[in-house]
Structure formats: structure tokens, C-alpha cells
Amino acid sequence: MKSLQYLNKYFWKYKWRLAVGLVMIICSNLFGIYPPKIIRTAFDTVAEEISGAAAANPNAAPFLFEQSLRNLLESIPLSEKLFYFGVIVLILALLKGLFTFLMRQTIIVMSRLIEYDLKNEVYDQYQRLGAAFYKKQSTGDLMNRISEDVSRVRMYLGPGIMYTLNLAVLFTLVIATMVSVNLKLTLYVLLPLPILSLTIYYVSNIINRKSEAVQRQLSKLTTSAQETFSGIRILKAFAREGSASARFEASCNDYKSKSLELVKVNALFHPFMILLIGLSTLLTVYIGGMEAIAGNITIGNIAEFVIYVNMLTWPVAALGWVTSLVQRAAASQERINEFLLEKAEIGHETGVELQIEGKIEFKNVKFIYPESGVEALKDISFIVESGQSLAVLGRTGSGKSTIAQLINRLYDASDGEIIIDGHNIKDIKLKFLRSSIGYIPQDVFLFSDSIRSNISFGSNSVPEEKIQQVAKGAALLDDISEFPEGLETMLGERGITLSGGQKQRVSIARGIVNDPSILIFDDCLSAVDTATEEQILMELKEIMKNKTTIIVSHRVSSIKHADSIIVIDEGKIKESGNHSSLLAYDSLYSKLYHQQLLEEKTAT
Ligand SMILES: Nc1ncnc2c1ncn2[C@@H]1O[C@H](COP(=O)(O)OP(=O)(O)OP(=O)(O)O)[C@@H](O)[C@H]1O
Numbered sequence: 001m002k003s004l005q006y007l008n009k010y011f012w013k014y015k016w017r018l019a020v021g022l023v024m025i026i027c028s029n030l031f032g033i034y035p036p037k038i039i040r041t042a043f044d045t046v047a048e049e050i051s052g053a054a055a056a057n058p059n060a061a062p063f064l065f066e067q068s069l070r071n072l073l074e075s076i077p078l079s080e081k082l083f084y085f086g087v088i089v090l091i092l093a094l095l096k097g098l099f100t101f102l103m104r105q106t107i108i109v110m111s112r113l114i115e116y117d118l119k120n121e122v123y124d125q126y127q128r129l130g131a132a133f134y135k136k137q138s139t140g141d142l143m144n145r146i147s148e149d150v151s152r153v154r155m156y157l158g159p160g161i162m163y164t165l166n167l168a169v170l171f172t173l174v175i176a177t178m179v180s181v182n183l184k185l186t187l188y189v190l191l192p193l194p195i196l197s198l199t200i201y202y203v204s205n206i207i208n209r210k211s212e213a214v215q216r217q218l219s220k221l222t223t224s225a226q227e228t229f230s231g232i233r234i235l236k237a238f239a240r241e242g243s244a245s246a247r248f249e250a251s252c253n254d255y256k257s258k259s260l261e262l263v264k265v266n267a268l269f270h271p272f273m274i275l276l277i278g279l280s281t282l283l284t285v286y287i288g289g290m291e292a293i294a295g296n297i298t299i300g301n302i303a304e305f306v307i308y309v310n311m312l313t314w315p316v317a318a319l320g321w322v323t324s325l326v327q328r329a330a331a332s333q334e335r336i337n338e339f340l341l342e343k344a345e346i347g348h349e350t351g352v353e354l355q356i357e358g359k360i361e362f363k364n365v366k367f368i369y370p371e372s373g374v375e376a377l378k379d380i381s382f383i384v385e386s387g388q389s390l391a392v393l394g395r396t397g398s399g400k401s402t403i404a405q406l407i408n409r410l411y412d413a414s415d416g417e418i419i420i421d422g423h424n425i426k427d428i429k430l431k432f433l434r435s436s437i438g439y440i441p442q443d444v445f446l447f448s449d450s451i452r453s454n455i456s457f458g459s460n461s462v463p464e465e466k467i468q469q470v471a472k473g474a475a476l477l478d479d480i481s482e483f484p485e486g487l488e489t490m491l492g493e494r495g496i497t498l499s500g501g502q503k504q505r506v507s508i509a510r511g512i513v514n515d516p517s518i519l520i521f522d523d524c525l526s527a528v529d530t531a532t533e534e535q536i537l538m539e540l541k542e543i544m545k546n547k548t549t550i551i552v553s554h555r556v557s558s559i560k561h562a563d564s565i566i567v568i569d570e571g572k573i574k575e576s577g578n579h580s581s582l583l584a585y586d587s588l589y590s591k592l593y594h595q596q597l598l599e600e601k602t603a604t
């Protein structure tokens with residue numbers, strides 16, 4: 001239960017709502033306990049008229065206004081009296097209804113507000129946490145925390161709190177009244193209630209377990225269907241529809257049997273509850289009858305008690321339900337806390353606010369991927385002057401992308417220093433660092449949105465000329481003009497699918513649109529042919545002027561114009577120089593160059 005203490009700050013935030021809610025609960029219960037008293041009076045009045053003698057419970061104190069009510073109705077004939085009793089009960093019920101409405105409006109609304117706050121808090125934390133965190137978590141888990149776990153916590157904040165408060169108030173009021181009428185009868189009729197509460201607690205747990213199993217199976221089902229849909233082209237190409245169907249059917253079957261189990265428990269549960277409630281009523285009538293015969297209570301008291309018992313059963317049943325609900329909420333909150341309390345490994349708030357010019361220096365940088373322990377960079381040192389370009393060439397898996405990610409601080413170097421404009425990048429405020437870097441990643445990700453939005457990426461203030469300019473720079477204009485809606489063409493699931501090369505070029509346009517002072521191209525021309533590559537490089541020349549540029553590639557053609565070139569292998573710099581100096585001797589670079597030249601010739 002300790003985990004739920006985290007939420008106390010929200011109760012504090014909404015303390016006034018909670019306080020008003022409590023007042024509403026008290027009011028609704030006050031109006032709730034009066035109707036049984038009126039009904040008792042009505043019964044007693046009838047009994048009095050029939051027997052001619054006053055039907056009085058010698059022990060029970062009259063309720064507030066009882067005497068004035070009796071006086072008021074004194075001279076009216078019985079049938080009319082009963083009508084007025086009915087009217088009073090109706091008015092009281094309406095008042096109780098009104099306050100119950102207000103009670104839900106305060107407490108349930110409070111829980112929704114807290115749910116909203118908590119979701120935002122969780123989401124903000126998601127945004128703060130770094131790449132290493134995301135490697136450890138599955139997307140499904142992250143989604144679950146912000147949706148399912150938060151809704152379970154809300155069940156505690158809303159219904160949990162409301163029913164508990166309601167039960168406490170109702171119990172105090174009703175039991176005090178019952179005891180004032182007859183202690184013995186009270187004890188007897190309350191007897192089955194703890195059993196009811198315990199049973200419901202156990203059954204709720206079973207139901208929750210089973211319905212979670214159903215939920216889990218359902219999410220498996222959805223995931224499997226979703227994978228089938230997103231991989232439909234592969235599936236069809238390999239003619240594997242049959243096996244996909246079989247897998248789906250097996251999943252469905254599992255889901256069905258789990259659902260049926262749940263239905264069975266539910267079906268047994270309800271009659272059992274009704275039985276226990278019936279038992280209480282039966283006891284009331286039987287023991288009450290004996291007491292009435294002995295002259296300890298009146299007939300009206302029996303009627304009153306039957307209503308009280310019925311009033312108590314649902315809240316008592318709710319107690320069992322609420323207990324299991326709070327346990328679930330605690331487990332969920334624990335999961336949420338687990339990472340709400342996780343420190344972002346890369347700090348956001350502190351650091352100098354620097355207008356970056358773009359001199360980049362690596363000093364003996366080592367990097368080990370924290371998740372896998374792979375030593376991706378062993379000892380990397382280089383300097384790129386502001387406005388210059390550096391090309392990083394190397395075989396696949398040699399550590400090129402890792403260098404790019406370190407400059408961005410998607411990860412922090414394990415050892416050594418990365419210095420930009422004389423500041424260690426850890427001392428530069430993250431927002432300033434990242435917003436001055438245009439990073440074009442190796443694996444392009446585009447959102448299901450228009451091409452324009454994908455290029456301007458969230459900022460509305462990008463002027464039209466700028467979009468046109470970067471689209472031209474990324475050699476996209478021809479492609480765009482062929483789409484029916486131009487820049488407004490939608491991409492992704494509901495829109496068109498771009499070719500690999502087109503995607504890369506949209507990604508390039510996105511990287512350069514904000515005029516960053518540092519540009520990092522991570523192998524982002526791999527999917528375009530050499531002619532287009534040449535064209536893009538020509539177009540980009542203007543854009544890259546005065547900007548520090550890092551070009552990662554394994555194709556010599558894209559980097560030969562760079563001011564300096566480093567060739568890395570297994571996380572170490574093997575060669576450095578520029579195109580002509582590297583070609584001047586028997587370098588790895590010149591080998592690659594001649595090999596690729598040859599490939600190109602044979603291809604054309
Ligand atoms: N997120 C990661 N977690 C763990 N290990 C990683 C991760 N990313 C890369 N690696 C490992 O680090 C090493 C360097 O990877 P990197 O992506 O930097 O290579 P690369 O030079 O960019 O290769 P490519 O040309 O294929 O893109 C590889 O051995 C790779 O397996």
C-alpha cells in the first residue's frame with residue numbers, strides 16, 4: 001500500500017473538492033436514513049389505527065421532527081396520511097439523489113482530474129528519459145503504464161475513496177440508529193454482512209485475475225493481428241496466409257476459453273450475493289417478529305430494519321470490491337513509481353545556454369552500450385573546426401552511428417570528452433545543444449502526417465519559402481510535384497508510402513529546415529542512386545556553407561569532397577586525412593575507393 005502514498009500530493013492539490021465531496025456524502029446519507037423512519041411511522045400508524053392502542057417501542061427515542069409530524073397529520077384520515085408519508089419519502093429520496101449526484105460530481109471528477117495530471121506526469125517523464133531507458137522497455141509496457149495502470153490507480157482515487165468514505169458515514173449513521181432501536185436485532189441482522197464482505201473480496205480477486213488473463217490474451221490477439229496487417233506484404237509474398245490464420249485462430253480460442261471462465265465465476269457470484277442478502281432479510285423478519293411479540297419493538301421497526309439491511313448490503317459488498325481494487329491500484333502505482341522515480345540519465349535542466357558555432361572536438365572518447373556491454377568506440381579523437389566538414393567512413397558495425405549519437409547526447413560517452421565550442425557537451429543545456437544540431441538519422445522515421453508537417457516537424461512558424469528551399473536542397477521538388485496534393489500529401493498508414501530514397505530525402509529536409517549550426521548526416525544517402533546523391537550533394541553545398549558538417553557513410557562517393565576524412569574500424573580511427581592525401585598511399589580508403597569505382601562501372 002505504500003506506493004499509493006505517492007498520490008497524496010494530488011489529494012492535497014484537490015483538497016477542497018475532497019472536502020466538499022465528504023460533505024455531500026454526509027448529506028446524501030442523512031437523507032438516506034430518514035425514509036426508513038418515516039416508513040416505520042407509517043407502519044406504526046396503521047397498526048395503531050387497527051388495534052386502537054399506541055404502538056410504541058419503549059426503548060426507541062423519537063427521531064427529529066417525529067412528534068411535530070405526528071401532530072401535523074393528527075386529524076387527517078388514514079388513507080390520506082399514508083399518501084403524505086409517501087410524498088415525504090419521495091422528497092427525501094429526491095434529496096438523497098441530488099446529493100449522491102453532487103458526491104459523484106466532486107469525488108469522481110476529482111479522480112478524473114488526478115488521472116489527467118498523472119498521465120501528464122508519466123508522459124513528461126517518458127520524454128525526459130533517455131535512449132538507454134527505452135532500450136530496456138517494451139513499447140507495450142510503456143503503453144500499459146500510461147493507460148491501464150493509470151486507470152487502475154484512478155479506480156482507487158475515485159470509486160475507492162468515495163465508497164470507503166460513504167461506507168464509513170453510512171455505517172456510523174445506520175448502526176447508531178439500529179442500536180438505538182434494538183441491540184439484539186442489530187447484532188443478528190449484521191451477522192451475515194462480514195461473510196458477504198469477505199466473499200466478495202475473494203471473488204473480486206478471482207474475477208480480477210481472470211479478467212486480467214482475458215485482457216492479456218486480448219492484447220496478444222491485437223498484437224498478432226496488428227503484426228499481420230503491418231507485415232501483410234511479406235506475408236502475401238511468402239504465401240503464409242494459412243499459418244497466420246492458424247496462429248490467429250489459436251489465439252482466439254484461448255481468448256474464448258478464458259472469457260468463458262470469467263463468465264462462469266460472474267454467473268455464480270451474483271446468485272450467491274442475493275442469497276446472503278436474502279438471509280439477512282430473513283433474519284430481520286424472524287428475530288424482529290420474536291422481538292415484536294415480546295413487545296420490545298414495533299411492527300414498524302421490522303420494516304425499518306429490512307430497509308436498513310438492504311441499505312447496508314451494497315456498501316458492505318463494495319467494501320470487498322474496494323479492498324481488491326485498492327490492492328490492484330497499489331500494484332499499478334508501484335509499477336508507475338518504478339520509473340517516475342527513475343532519474344533521467346542525461347540531465348535536462350542545467351547547463352550553459354550557448355549559441356553554438358560548431359567547433360567539435362572528440363578527446364579519447366570511449367563508449368560502451370550500457371544495455372548490451374558492446375564496446376562500440378574504443379578511442380576516438382578528432383577536431384572539426386566550425387564551418388568545416390568531416391566525413392566518417394567505415395565498415396558496417398564499426399561505430400559510425402555511435403559517434404553521431406554521442407554528439408547529440410542520445411547517450412553520454414563512457415570515457416573521454418566531447419567538446420563543442422570549448423564546452424564539454426555535458427555542460428551545455430540539452431535543449432540548446434540539440435536544437436543547434438540537425439541530425440538526420442540512419443533509420444528514417446516519418447510520422448503519419450503530411451509531407452509538410454514531417455519537414456517542419458512540429459513548428460508552425462516555418463515560412464513557405466524555407467520549406468521550398470529545403471525541399472529543393474534535399475532534391476525533393478520533382479517527387480513532390482508528382483504527388484496529387486503536393487506538400488500536403490499524407491504519408492504513412494492512411495496515406496501514400498514513399499520509396500526508401502524519398503523517405504531519406506524528407507528526413508534530410510527535416511534536418512536542415514531549422515538552420516542548425518551543426519549538421520549530422522548518418523548514412524542518409526544510402527538508398528539513393530549515385531546520380532541523385534551527386535545532385536543532393538550539389539544542392540546541399542549552399543546549405544552546408546558555414547555549417548559544421550559530419551557525414552557518415554560507407555560510400556566513398558558521398559564523402560570525397562569533405563575537408564577531412566576519418567576511416568574507422570572496430571571503434572578506432574585507422575586513417576585520417578583528405579581525399580587526395582588518403583589516395584596518395586596504399587590506404588584502406590584508397591582500396592575502398594577503387595573497389596567502389598569498379599562496382600559503379602560494372603553497374604552502369
Ligand atoms: N543500441 C545499441 N545497443 C547495443 N549495441 C549497439 C546499439 N547500437 C549499436 N550497437 C553496437 O555497436 C556497434 C557499432 O554500431 P554502429 O551502429 O555505431 O555501427 P555503424 O558503423 O553505424 O554501422 P552501419 O554502417 O551498419 O550503420 C555494433 O557492434 C552494434 O552492434
Ligand SMILES: [Mg+2]
Nearest residue numbers: 400401442523
Ligand atoms: Mg550506422
